[in-house]
Amino acid sequence: MQYVVIYLHGFLSSPQSQKATQTLEFVRANYPNLAIEIPQLANYPHEAVKNIELCIAKHKGKKLRFIGSSLGGFLSTYMVEKYSGKAVLINPAVRPFELLGDFLGEHINPYTGQPFLLENSHIEELRQLDTPTLDPKSDYWVLLQTADETLDYRQAETKYQDYKVTIEQGGDHSFQDFQRFLPDIFRFLLQD
Known part of the structure; x- marks a missing residue:
């Protein structure tokens, strides 16, 4: 069975981010036949989920693999718990609905130039996507750096303690x- 790898970027990011481009270049050089999707996620949670589900629908029958950074890690977890699969999470947001309350108001995505308004309803959408308990059959590898200035890495260390954590x-x-x-990430993702 074939795989599809879906890379999910974080809040105020895009497929043009450094990690997304490094991932795409690595796949093109080392796995030229691998299906990879790096969607531009909508600025609002439920719309972002629809973006991801469109990618999943395009690859019906393939095994789902996710790489998620920050808020993309939160969304990757939601997708793995909903559809099964595997994910590598990079400094993932664990409770973004707590963090983004401080970001209500107008924003402009620095990559796309798109303005948007973050409201309480969007924080509630994030809360609805939370996965407080994880299926023991799910498979995660979490990459954390302790000096993350945005998120407390210990939240992810605790949430994913039953999985592989670096x-x-x-x-x-x-x-x-x-x-x-990247070589180890793809070895992890492309084994059953």
Whole structure:
């Protein structure tokens, strides 16, 4: 059976982000026949889920694999729990509905230039996507750096403690030197 890898970027990010482009370049160089999707996620949670589900629908019958960064890690977890599959999560947001309450108001995505308004209803949408308990049959590998300036890495360390977790001292929210993990990430994702 074939695989599809779906890379999910974080809040105020895009498929043009450094990790997304590094991932795409790695796949093109090493797995040229692998289906990979890096969708531009909508700025609102329920619309972002629809973006992801359109990617899933295009690859019906393929095994689902996700790479999710920050808010994309939160959404990847939701997708794995809903559809099954595997995910590599990079400094994932665990409770973004708590964090993004401080970001209500107008924003402009720095990659797309698209303005949007983050409201309480969107925070509630995130709360509805929460996965407080994880299926023991799910498979995650979580990459964390302790000096993440946006998220407390210990939240992810606790949530995913029953899965593979790699914690590096230092770093930042972008996960410094992410590309060095790409060979191992794809070995993990492309095995059953």
